[in-house]
Every structure is written in C-alpha cells, then in structure tokens.
Amino acid sequence: MGAVYEGRNASTLKRCAVKVLVSAEMASSGEAVKRFFREARASSVLESDHIVQIFDSGSDPKTGFPYMVMELLNGQDLEHVLRDKGALQPLVAAKLVLQAAMGLAKAHEQHTVHRDIKPANIYLTRRESGELVVKILDFGIAKVKMEKFSETSAGLTRDGSMLGTPLYMSPEQAKGAPNIDVRSDVWSLGIVLYELLSGTLPYADANSLGELMVAIITADLPLLQDKAPWVPPELAEITHRAISRDINRRFQSAGELRDAFPAIVPDGARITPDMLQG
Numbered sequence: 001m002g003a004v005y006e007g008r009n010a011s012t013l014k015r016c017a018v019k020v021l022v023s024a025e026m027a028s029s030g031e032a033v034k035r036f037f038r039e040a041r042a043s044s045v046l047e048s049d050h051i052v053q054i055f056d057s058g059s060d061p062k063t064g065f066p067y068m069v070m071e072l073l074n075g076q077d078l079e080h081v082l083r084d085k086g087a088l089q090p091l092v093a094a095k096l097v098l099q100a101a102m103g104l105a106k107a108h109e110q111h112t113v114h115r116d117i118k119p120a121n122i123y124l125t126r127r128e129s130g131e132l133v134v135k136i137l138d139f140g141i142a143k144v145k146m147e148k149f150s151e152t153s154a155g156l157t158r159d160g161s162m163l164g165t166p167l168y169m170s171p172e173q174a175k176g177a178p179n180i181d182v183r184s185d186v187w188s189l190g191i192v193l194y195e196l197l198s199g200t201l202p203y204a205d206a207n208s209l210g211e212l213m214v215a216i217i218t219a220d221l222p223l224l225q226d227k228a229p230w231v232p233p234e235l236a237e238i239t240h241r242a243i244s245r246d247i248n249r250r251f252q253s254a255g256e257l258r259d260a261f262p263a264i265v266p267d268g269a270r271i272t273p274d275m276l277q278g
Helices: 030-044 078-085 090-109 142-155 182-198 209-218 233-242 254-259
Strands: 002-008 015-021 054-059 066-070 075-077 122-126 132-136
Touching: 030 054, 030 066, 075 078, 078 122, 078 182, 090 122, 090 132, 090 182, 090 233, 090 254, 182 233, 182 254
Parallel strands: none
Antiparallel strands: 002 015, 015 066, 054 066, 075 122, 122 132
C-alpha cells in the first residue's frame, strides 16, 4: 500500500521517515484521502514514548499521493523478531506487550482506536543507551486501511500482503460490527501476546480467509498452556482475559491491560537486546 523513505527536513536537516501511500486507488478517492489526513491529525496529538511521532502530513504535489513525516526509527518490528526467534521468554514477551499497552492506553484515553494492532505494527527501536523501546506504528492509516480491507477482503489469500490484519482481528471486526471500540485493540494485542508466548496463533490452521473468520467468531480458543506449558499460569490468565469473546469480561481498555502486568514484571518494562532469546 505504501513505501517508507529516509529523509531530511530541508530547514533543520533533522533525519526523519516519510511514508508515502502509493496506491493510485487511495489517492484518487477524495473521501479516503480526507479520512487519512483526519486520522493523521488525530494520531499526531498522541504523546507517548511508545507511539511513533508524526511531524507533518500532506500530498505530494507531483503525484498527489498522501504522505506522513514521522520520527526515524532504528530497529525491527515484532513480525521479524517472531520470524527469527519464535516464542520468546515469558518475561520478555510480557515486557514487550506491557510497553505496547502503555502506548495504546494513551490512545484509548483520547478515545482513539488503532484497529490494526499486529506484530508488524509494533516496532522495537534502539536508543543510544542500547535499550529497546516499543513504538506502535500506523495510527494514521489504520482506519482507512481497515475500511479498504472490508471492501476487498473476499479477494485476499494467504500470500496477500494484508493477511496479517485478519489474523489479529477481533470477533467484532470479523462480524463487521459498525461500532468498534478500544476493546477490539485489547483483543488484537492479546493475540500478539499469545503468539509471542507460544510461537503460534490460535487459528494458525485456518486454510482460507472464510475459515479464519468463522474460527475467530465461533471456534474454541486453544488454551495457551497446552501449546506453551512453560508459560506461568498468571500470564496465561492475562492473555486469555485479553482475548475473551465475552467483551465485558475482556480488559476494557489498554490501560486495564497495562495495570495487570506489574505483578508479572516486578522489575519494570525495560528491555535490552540480549533479552530477545527464543
């Protein structure tokens, strides 16, 4: 859907990242572009160490493609971490999701729903001290992207670039519910935690998008400790509460999920590269 470039501010020479949506279909839709900028403005006011900063947005004068100017990050996303390491140590997985929940909590306090939480949108950037910090990406395009997905989902395959989106989709999203709230993000982050702990997804055996949607809405959730018996029961309990189909039993916001972690990670959320062990 887009490309990301490294750039420099012409006046200050500050290095930055420029995300350009190179979809002609998107650029030609006035309503989609308007919605993109509205979402970009909303996300630019979210101030958290765990949400990527947005400095500017606009349209390229030659192509008309919308773009966002963001802070430049150095590191890798959790999709690559999972591909390289598989399941992580339970304490490290908890720390990663705790940091992500801290960022999402700031958004949820502003009644902003991400709608597309997945490992590819959770980025581990390295500070000068060597410490790793979680940054949530793509607040600016999540809503537009989900709406485009709703229009085109029938054509998606396992090789499709957007398959990661339905894999982490909440039951409410899978049903096409019109009023998605912050508890949908809690579900998606819970699925990310499940994958970080076990190295697999609850519905990894689904062979088609339709089968996956049916599983998300109706199938029994495999118990985490059946797939990953090394996970402490209290951490498994947090995971299953985050992905409860009973939306009233689920954590009601990322803030509630964040507040469930101190007993699991008494030494705080700090992560260093040597901790990323499979």
